[in-house]
Amino acid sequence: MVDISTERAAKEGSALQVKEVTKDFPSQDRNNVRTLALDEVSFSVGAGEFVSIIGPSACGKSTLLRLIAGLDFPSSGELRVGAEAITGPNAARGLVFQDPNLFPWLTVRRNIQAGLVALGVVREKRHEVDEFIRLVGLEGFADVYPHHLSGGMAQRVALARALITHPKLLLLDEPLGALDAFTRMRMQDEVLRLWQARLTTMLLVTHDIDEAIYMSDRILIMSPRPGRIDRIIAVDIDRPRDRSQPGFLRMRSDILQLLDLAGQGGMGER
Amino acid sequence: MKELADANQEKQVDALIEASSAANRRSERPAGKSPWPALLAVPLALAMALGQHGFAAANEPPAEAGLYTYFLSGLLVLAIAALALQPIWSGLRKWMLNTCPLIAAAVLVLVGWELVTSVLHLLPLPYFPGPSGVLLSLVNDRDVLFDSTWHSLVLLLGGYTLGVALGLISGICIGWFPHARYWGMPILKIVGPIPATAWIPLAMVLSPSAMFSAIGLIALAVWFPVTMLTASGISNTRASYLDVARTLGGRRAYLIFNVAIPAAMPSIFIGLFMGLGASFLTLVVAETVGVKSGLGWYVSWAQGWAEYGKVYAALLIMAAFFSTIMTALFKVRDHVLAWQKGVIKW
Numbered sequence: 001m002v003d004i005s006t007e008r009a010a011k012e013g014s015a016l017q018v019k020e021v022t023k024d025f026p027s028q029d030r031n032n033v034r035t036l037a038l039d040e041v042s043f044s045v046g047a048g049e050f051v052s053i054i055g056p057s058a059c060g061k062s063t064l065l066r067l068i069a070g071l072d073f074p075s076s077g078e079l080r081v082g083a084e085a086i087t088g089p090n091a092a093r094g095l096v097f098q099d100p101n102l103f104p105w106l107t108v109r110r111n112i113q114a115g116l117v118a119l120g121v122v123r124e125k126r127h128e129v130d131e132f133i134r135l136v137g138l139e140g141f142a143d144v145y146p147h148h149l150s151g152g153m154a155q156r157v158a159l160a161r162a163l164i165t166h167p168k169l170l171l172l173d174e175p176l177g178a179l180d181a182f183t184r185m186r187m188q189d190e191v192l193r194l195w196q197a198r199l200t201t202m203l204l205v206t207h208d209i210d211e212a213i214y215m216s217d218r219i220l221i222m223s224p225r226p227g228r229i230d231r232i233i234a235v236d237i238d239r240p241r242d243r244s245q246p247g248f249l250r251m252r253s254d255i256l257q258l259l260d261l262a263g264q265g266g267m268g269e270r
Numbered sequence: 271m272k273e274l275a276d277a278n279q280e281k282q283v284d285a286l287i288e289a290s291s292a293a294n295r296r297s298e299r300p301a302g303k304s305p306w307p308a309l310l311a312v313p314l315a316l317a318m319a320l321g322q323h324g325f326a327a328a329n330e331p332p333a334e335a336g337l338y339t340y341f342l343s344g345l346l347v348l349a350i351a352a353l354a355l356q357p358i359w360s361g362l363r364k365w366m367l368n369t370c371p372l373i374a375a376a377v378l379v380l381v382g383w384e385l386v387t388s389v390l391h392l393l394p395l396p397y398f399p400g401p402s403g404v405l406l407s408l409v410n411d412r413d414v415l416f417d418s419t420w421h422s423l424v425l426l427l428g429g430y431t432l433g434v435a436l437g438l439i440s441g442i443c444i445g446w447f448p449h450a451r452y453w454g455m456p457i458l459k460i461v462g463p464i465p466a467t468a469w470i471p472l473a474m475v476l477s478p479s480a481m482f483s484a485i486g487l488i489a490l491a492v493w494f495p496v497t498m499l500t501a502s503g504i505s506n507t508r509a510s511y512l513d514v515a516r517t518l519g520g521r522r523a524y525l526i527f528n529v530a531i532p533a534a535m536p537s538i539f540i541g542l543f544m545g546l547g548a549s550f551l552t553l554v555v556a557e558t559v560g561v562k563s564g565l566g567w568y569v570s571w572a573q574g575w576a577e578y579g580k581v582y583a584a585l586l587i588m589a590a591f592f593s594t595i596m597t598a599l600f601k602v603r604d605h606v607l608a609w610q611k612g613v614i615k616w
Contacts, residue, residue, distance in 0.1 A: 069513075069517050070516075070517075071513050071516060071517070088516075089513075089516035089517045089519070090517075090519065091517070091518055091519030093517065094517060094518075095513070095514070095517040097510060097513075097514070099510065101508075101510045101511060101513075101514045103511060103514075103529070103532070103533075104609055104610075105532040105533070105535065105609045106532075106609070114515070114518055114520075114528070115518035115519060117524070117528065118515060118518045118519045118520035118521070118524045118528070119518075119519045145608075145609045145611075147609075161514075161518070162517070162518075165518060165519060
């Protein structure tokens with residue numbers, strides 16, 4: 001799998017380039033002081049690659065994802081998809097949040113087809129909706145309202161909704177963070193299956209080290225205050241991965257150690 | 271993995287079934303309670319009413335007394351027929367078990383009313399006629415009452431529709447566009463709280479006919495709450511819904527019409543209900559002072575002739591008229607906000 005995705009990356013070039021991106025916000029408590037959320041963050045993601053970002057809370061992971069989605073703009077630096085700069089939200093970049101954020105007034109089917117309606121192509125592509133409902137295994141729940149769904153089911157609807165516009169890049173902001181451990185592991189396989197089926201480039205923000213190792217080709221480790229990329233780790237374990245395999249566990253303890261160091265007194269390692 | 275998924279789905283279906291049966295159970299009566307008190311309450315109360323009326327009828331004009339006797343007897347026949355049918359018609363039985371205590375209570379109110387008026391003469395005439403007098407007025411004046419109701423309906427629906435349309439437009443603009451909010455909010459805050467009826471002197475001068483001014487006033491009364499609650503509903507749309515819609519490629523029209531407005535619907539309906547209440551009030555006042563038709567006009571006309579039986583008859587019609595319209599709006603809400611069922615308690 002690693003080979004395939006690297007090949008894909010080589011063929012299609014980088015799907016996402018983040019160059020020296022800095023983002024600051026006006027400080028909550030004091031005027032004229034700006035809090036630095038991201039400090040000159042640079043990385044790129046290859047087409048078809050699965051990259052995870054992990055780091056302690058408040059390290060700017062979600063801010064970074066919002067910038068890539070185009071929902072927010074950097075204070076300085078550059079974000080590009082292929083040759084184009086990111087100037088605003090676009091259906092080519094899907095975003096799935098920790099909260100599924102399903103529209104409660106729409107049934108499962110209508111939630112999933114929301115993107116088609118937004119783009120005005122629902123008439124031509126209505127047949128795809130059933131395909132996506134099947135893809136996430138929600139046949140029989142198409143006409144149910146979201147509050148009847150469990151957390152895992154709701155998140156699957158959110159995934160289908162984000163995928164129906166065929167985004168080239170799917171941004172996942174701790175999408176499995178609110179699920180119980182069992183549902184979570186099942187959903188990890190689900191996301192991997194969707195990734196392999198749809199050839200979508202994935203950028204996953206998570207605070208779960210196992211999840212990052214289990215799913216990604218590469219892991220970006222971020223450190224907080226100000227948020228920056230500490231280290232990039234390539235996960236060269238064959239897929240499908242086994243969570244109890246020695247290589248997996250070794251990488252897990254390496255990352256844990258890294259994060260501990262990053263936590264103690266900040267940048268000691270660097 | 272597959273089995274796990276199946277088991278999970280099964281669990282979810284079970285949860286669904288359980289939730290819906292819990293909702294049903296709430297409206298059911300506790301088991302083991304005898305149904306007879308509820309079933310027999312109405313015939314017994316009617317028998318009581320007839321007995322007392324037979325005693326009171328001696329002092330009343332025969333036309334009045336006779337009509338009320340027919341009315342009560344007719345009801346008694348219906349009640350007995352229902353009692354006979356309920357063992358074989360389970361829908362009727364369910365409805366009766368639920369509703370009969372209320373109907374019996376209403377009949378007892380009639381009994382009490384007749385007791386203090388026609389029997390004991392505790393209240394002064396002509397201001398407080400007995401139920402038989404009111405019934406006679408209702409039947410004798412039915413043509414005028416029907417015509418008045420029709421005119422009120424036209425005024426009400428005209429004014430309400432206009433007010434809702436304007437209120438939705440201004441509410442959506444104020445709720446969505448910062449500029450509209452900046453300029454619109456002060457107007458809303460200053461003009462809105464003035465009761466629509468306070469504009470009556472101005473409306474009479476400005477408008478070519480009393481009909482137009484009444485529709486305008488009702489629209490104004492409806493406009494304020496609808497605008498206010500639509501605007502607040504729209505501007506309180508969860509930012510994350512809008513973020514999702516934008517990442518799905520939604521443009522402004524999609525964000526307004528497919529996200530903000532549906533999200534604001536619960537709030538909009540509160541505005542619609544408040545506006546409906548305001549429209550009833552404004553309707554009656556406008557009909558009393560300007561328009562020469564309608565139920566409000568009828569009440570003040572009957573009062574002018576000291577025919578209080580007609581006043582109460584018109585009040586009864588109003589109660590039925592307004593509550594029917596209110597019920598209709600509830601039905602619309604239940605339909606539009608069906609997705610809320612289970613999210614909040616109604």
